[in-house]
Amino acid sequence: MRRITPLQLDRVTRTVGRGDAAERSARARVAALSAVDHPGVCVPLDIVREDDAVVACSPRVAGAPLAEAGRIAELGAWVWLVAGLAEALAALHARGLAHGDVAPANVLVGARPVLIDLVGPALGGERGTPGFAAPERAAGGPPSAAGDVHALGALALAAAAPEIRTEAEAWAAPLLDPDPEARPSAGAVARGIVACAAPVRWRPDVPAEPDAAVAPDARTETDPRAWVWRLRRRPLVLGVVVACVAACVAWAAWGPPLAGLDASDGGAPAVPAVPAVPAVASSLPDVAEAARALTRERAAAIAAGDGEALVRLTVPGSEAWATAAREARLLEETELRGLEVDVGGASVVSAQGSAAVVDVAYRLSDHVRLDADGSRAEIPAERQAARLALEWSGERWRVAEVSGSP
Known part of the structure; x- marks a missing residue:
């Protein structure tokens, strides 16, 4: 040569x-x-x-x-x-x-x-x-x-x-x-x-x-206001950081664990009852079941290391989409073995036309995280709950925003 x-x-x-x-x-x-x-x-x-x-x-x-x-x-x-x-x-x-x-x-x-x-x-x-x-x-x-x-x-x-x-x-x-x-x-x-x-x-x-910034590089910059993967030394479920304590709790395999939940209890936490307001058009698929399915798909994409599948679950240009795009790159740095999700109930908070807000509860199994530097962490089972803002894309529900379920 x-x-x-x-x-x-x-x-x-x-x-x-x-x-x-x-x-x-x-x-x-x-x-x-x-x-x-x-x-x-x-x-x-x-x-x-x-x-x-x-x-x-x-x-x-x-x-x-x-x-x-x-x-x-x-x-x-x-x-x-x-x-x-x-x-x-x-x-x-x-x-x-x-x-x-x-x-x-x-x-x-x-x-x-x-x-x-x-x-x-x-x-x-x-x-x-x-x-x-x-x-x-x-x-x-x-x-x-x-x-x-x-x-x-x-x-x-x-x-x-x-x-x-x-x-x-x-x-x-x-x-x-x-x-x-x-x-x-x-x-x-x-x-x-x-x-x-x-x-x-x-x-x-x-x-x-x-x-x-338009598209910060998640591998070199940390967004202090987003639910960002922390794929390093500390054993956190799915390695995600919650920086805004009052508001930032990501969902499912879409985010960090909720602090203070007893992981020894195998059941999913109850989601507070919230009165539903105008229903989604009957022609659209059930939004509560869609939130549960999205939670399962999110966990499967993370477990498989499939960043592209992760991004496809979100609304293009939304906060959830921008974060998923950064996470997709970080998936190259870690492997999660044995991760499974048991999705519990989902409650529709509000629904209007092609937009809806749903509370969903789930439990993540214990699993092993392997980092690119060879370190290994045993992650215990964890219960979580989150509030998802969903939008109808014309073919399926997608996630636009994630926050902590009250």
Whole structure:
């Protein structure tokens, strides 16, 4: 294998594969990308080899990583970001190419938003970023224009601050359609989104709190206000931290144990009776049973180490979804053996149209946690209860928010 001389300082490099086959694929990808002429697409300069590693060399782009930027509270600035990325994707798609991993980590924001990392996601060894990848992409499908549009919709929601959340959800909904054929093209998004508000250039700030960022890296940053995995030395059930003592208790295998419950009692804790208010439309599946099923599915996904399944249980762009996306990465650092969940009762607190709030109780079995550093912890059985805010996606109930059951 041949070596290269040290790379120039005006270049950014990323290892995208290993071996001759990967080099051929990467070179073909760069050759195809060279036909794309758009300032929002960072086309790689070259593919080189460092021993067996295949390295993509790209020009350095001035700008802040979207993953580290604060969320956008101004509608015009949000439109500027979404429209700019849609235009860049449209330029790619017009050449028959797809990005394959449109996510905050692959966007730089400077004079305009710029897509980076255009080689690795297209070579077949990646499935996109959990929480942003389209369902078909997360399931192992190839990169596609429709998949990029879905990821753009998820990114758009993640970038929106609460002040513009209603508008962002309305405009992103068609992009997140589970049917790839029903999603608009990137070009249509670029043309249509400007009807929402006049684009205004956004100059992002890096927030002091990770929770204020578009997509903080859960492996290196801890969100002090979220139910975050603590996959380290201390033996906590499912390794989750509750930072906001008054409000933050996650659910099921969706979160931390409730302190003070007697784990020796095999029964599930009683959920306080709360009067139900307007019922969900009778045409929708039973929401109480859906909450119980989601609790079982959550535990199964964690036990299997399946981060993508974890994310699919949540509403795209919601608090639960953002946390699940971070957890999906952390699942790579630990293994839970023998984890089972016994779901008890579920009580509907409120239900209106396609939204509902349900209290659910369950018991987690004793199990063993194995960390990446080789440490082992015996976790005793634990009873938990949580309140789930659910939303109907059109095909199933999903979790939008989790809090402690009163």
